[in-house]
Structures are given as structure tokens and as C-alpha cells.
Amino acid sequence: MxxxxxxxxxxxxxxxxxxxxxxxxxxxxxxxxxxxxxxxxxxxxxxxxxxxxxxxxxxxxxxxxxxxxxxxxEDPELPAARRLCRATLTGETSERELTRWIHSYFHHESTSDLVNQLADLDDEFDLAEDGVQGTTADVRARVRAVATLIVDGA
Incomplete structure (x- = not known):
């Protein structure tokens, strides 16, 4: 549709x-x-x-x-977020760009728990890049998993 x-x-x-x-x-x-x-x-x-x-x-x-x-x-922000998640899954944009946009646009205050998870993952990217916690590869994989759920309408 x-x-x-x-x-x-x-x-x-x-x-x-x-x-x-x-x-x-x-x-x-x-x-x-x-x-x-x-x-x-x-x-x-x-x-x-x-x-x-x-x-x-x-x-x-x-x-x-x-x-x-x-x-x-519905609020246009959520379909726009789905569009960017889809772009991430097809390689048009990076996982980091997705989380940065989500975090800057929604902060941690979206009506969608999944979108809020992407904002949290932006914070985790910062920690991984600074060598404090985890790896960026792990965060990228988790971003892709959440983006898939958003695109699939979960």
C-alpha cells in the first residue's frame, strides 16, 4: 500500500x-x-x-x-524514521547516521519504544567509540536488529 x-x-x-x-x-x-x-x-x-x-x-x-x-x-516522524531505517538496512546510510538522526530528532522521548532504543544505541556508539564499553560492530548489529523490527512494523 x-x-x-x-x-x-x-x-x-x-x-x-x-x-x-x-x-x-x-x-x-x-x-x-x-x-x-x-x-x-x-x-x-x-x-x-x-x-x-x-x-x-x-x-x-x-x-x-x-x-x-x-x-x-499518524505523526509524520515515525514513517520518516521507518524510511531512514530502511535506508540503513539497504546500505544507503550508516547505522551511526541513523542513530544520530534519531537521537537528535526524538532524543529519548518518542512514542515508539523501538525508536527510543535507537536513541539509546546512539549513546552506546559514543561509549564504544571512546573504548569505554562494547564495540562499534556490536552496536551496529544491534542497530540493524532494531531497524529491522521498525521496518517490519513491530
Whole structure:
């Protein structure tokens, strides 16, 4: 059900890096996989310098056209976190970058226990890098395990 599009829209809505490109790429993928929405096609073709108000309007049309209102009713931070977890599991970003982003964005105060575990693992990365406790390889493995649970919807 358009998971990539939902996560990319969440990424856009909270103003994260390359959000415009993320929604355009996800819209393109939706078209490739059979979406026939004119709004999706228009979103797929936006320019990298498109006005944010235009992107917002297109995103709203896509959400309405595809009936994604209920999926988009949750806080956008959690789908954005899932998107970054997925990027970590596919090698697009590192485990350390994931935990740093989670920690800086959520601190230890997410409504998700798994997201809070990633914030805790950021602290453990610091300890491992300083040689105080554990190894970074162990922390990376634990980050991947938690990221997998988040992506799988646990």
C-alpha cells in the first residue's frame, strides 16, 4: 500500500534533507507499479527547485487520490524514521547516521519504544567509540536488529 510514498511524504512534511526528491522518486515508483493518478504523475515530475507550496498542494492531492488519509494521520516522524531505517538496512546510510538522526530528532522521548532504543544505541556508539564499553560492530548489529523490527512494523 504505497509504503515508500507514505514514508517519503512524511519525510517531506517534517522538512528533512532531499524531501522534494524523495517524494518525486516515490511518486515515480508508484507510477511504475501501476498508479494511474494524475496527481502522482505530476508529483513524479516536479523540479528539484519546485516551490514548497506547490509540492504541498501536490502531496495533498496525492494523499486524497490514493486514499492515504488514514495512513498519513499518524505523526509524520515515525514513517520518516521507518524510511531512514530502511535506508540503513539497504546500505544507503550508516547505522551511526541513523542513530544520530534519531537521537537528535526524538532524543529519548518518542512514542515508539523501538525508536527510543535507537536513541539509546546512539549513546552506546559514543561509549564504544571512546573504548569505554562494547564495540562499534556490536552496536551496529544491534542497530540493524532494531531497524529491522521498525521496518517490519513491530
Amino acid at each position: 504505497h509504503v515508500d510514498l507514505i514514508e517519503s511524504i512524511a519525510w517531506w512534511r517534517i522538512g528533512l534533507t532531499d524531501g522534494r526528491r524523495a517524494v518525486a522518486d516515490a511518486a515515480t515508483d508508484a507510477l511504475v507499479h501501476g498508479s494511474e493518478s494524475a496527481a502522482v504523475a505530476e508529483l513524479a515530475g516536479i523540479r528539484d527547485d519546485e516551490n514548497p507550496f506547490v509540492v504541498d498542494a501536490l502531496v495533498a492531492r496525492v494523499v486524497a487520490d490514493l486514499g492515504l488519509e488514514s495512513a498519513m494521520s
